[in-house]
Amino acid sequence: MKYAVTFAEKHGGEEQSTLARQMARTKRRAKLQALALIAPLMLFLVVVLVLPIGTLLARGFDNGDAAALLPRTAEALSAWNGQDAPHEELFAALAGDLKEAAREDVAVLAKQLNYHDAGMRSMFLKLARKVRTAEAPYAPSFIEVNEDWSSPRYWRALQQVMPSVTDFYILSALDLMRDENGDIASVPPSTAVNLEVLARTFTVSASVTVMCLLLGYPLAALIARSRGTAANVLIVLVLLPFWTSLLVRTSAWVVLLQSRGVVNNVLAWLGMIDPEAPLDLIYNRVGVVIAMTHILLPFMILPIYSVMKGIPPVYMRAAASLGARPLSSFFRVYLPMTMPGVSAGCLLVFILALGYYITPALVGGPRDQMISYFIAYYANQVTNWGMAAALSIILLVAVLVLYVIYNRLVGIQRLRIG
CATH class of the missing domain: 1.20.5 (Single alpha-helices involved in coiled-coils or other helix-helix interfaces)
Structure with a gap:
């Protein structure tokens, strides 16, 4: 057993x-x-x-292949302290490299140097043409093109483009630069624009988010409380803008908000404004906020509505039976239960608003353009991929920082709205 x-x-x-x-x-x-x-x-x-x-x-950290194009100059600059007056060895090294370099490569390098010192592109191309027929000593030929070649000014610009990896574009995107000693310093106020653009982008996005919340929350509550055909009609009206092109919707606001547009004509007909002094609603911040709010409003309504639809009405009746007044029931019972939808809608609208390009470009003025406009400008018009990438990195990092802060304060798990 x-x-x-x-x-x-x-x-x-x-x-x-x-x-x-x-x-x-x-x-x-x-x-x-x-x-x-x-x-x-x-x-x-x-x-x-x-x-x-x-x-x-x-590309925000890529500095090109200047050292491969100008090997003698790179070696000579590595032994130069950046403070003393340039010596003949530097002139000879740069002249020798320019004689052997292809014209197309020199043009690319000249454009890159222009980012570090405005106006250097045309001067450097002129120098490249001149030194091809020059003989030693080369210093007089350089100085004949521009007297500043006898000072460290242009040599420092060459020194900055030699490393294959650079922080120049990232610093420029934050309105910073490296001074003569290599320390990080602020750019002159006359050229400091990027931080202002970044602040404007976040200000407009926050304003649009607040407007969407103020308009979207009561509308979502109305849809959640409606039944049958009324609820279906309201949902269709919310989804209807998705069936229309973004460009068409933005252009429609140009027609509505212009000085002789529908909005001003109706207000004048009602006697609320002087027909000879219409409201300035277009090509300014007001027009941008109005148009972006209209376009992004469904992204606020739908998350809030999906949460409200799942809240049983018995909770509010229970609060009323316990003696709570309607306003108290709303703030202490209903509003906290809808916060996951509010959080999801606010985060979604804010992130979408950060990258808006078409709407501010059409209905905003020169001082209402957001960071996406300047990214497109650097990428498409001046072909400065370094600055376009740097601005993209700054925007991405800013969004990630806000995401971390949001997760700490609210908790990303509250975005579960299903």
Whole structure:
């Protein structure tokens, strides 16, 4: 009997071990099948999203191949302290490199130097043409093109473009620069514009978020309380703007808000304004906020509505039966329960507003353009990919910082609105 029990226990343990191994293999097989199903999607996202964005952001630190184009100059500048007057070895090194460099490469380098010292592009191209026929000593030929070649000014600009990795664009995006000693300092006030643009972007985005919340919350509550056909009609009206192009909706606001537009004409007809002095509603901050609020309002309504739809009405009736007044019931019972939807809507609207480009460009004035306008300007008009990437990095980091702060204060888990 003792041996029978021992035999049964032994074989029972072996069966349990075998069953556990089979279950583990089944789980691994299911995980591999799931990975195989999402692998094409992940590959697609990496190819069309991660790699292009990563390549663009890397341009914010890319300083080009100036050292490979001007090897003698790079070696001579490495031995120069950046303070003393340039010597003949520097002139000879740069002249020798320019004689051997291709004209197309010199043009690219001249454009890059112009970022460090405005006006240097045309002067450097002129210098490249002159030194091709010059003979030693080269210093007089350089000074004949521009007297500042006898000072450290232009040599410092050359020294800055030699490293393959640079912080020049990131510092410029924050209105900073490196002074003659290599220390970080503020740029002159006349050229400090990027921080103002960044502050304007966050101000407009926050204003639009607040307006969407003030308009969207009561409308979402109205839809959640409606029944049957009324609720369906309201939902369709909220979704209707998605069926219209963003450009068409923005252009419509130009027609509505202009000095002789629909809004001013109606107000004048009602006697609320002087027909000869219409309200200034377009090509300014007011027009930008109005148009962006209209476009982004559905993104605030839908998350709040989805949460309100799941709140049983019995809670408010229970609060009333316990003696709470309607206003007290709203603030102490209903509003806290809708906060996940409010948080989701505010975060969604704010992030979308940060990257708006078309609406401010059409209905805003010169001082109402947001950071996306300047990213497009550097990328498309002046082809300064370094500054476009740097501004993109600053915007991305700012959004991530706000996300971390939001998670600390509110908790990202509260965004679960389903």
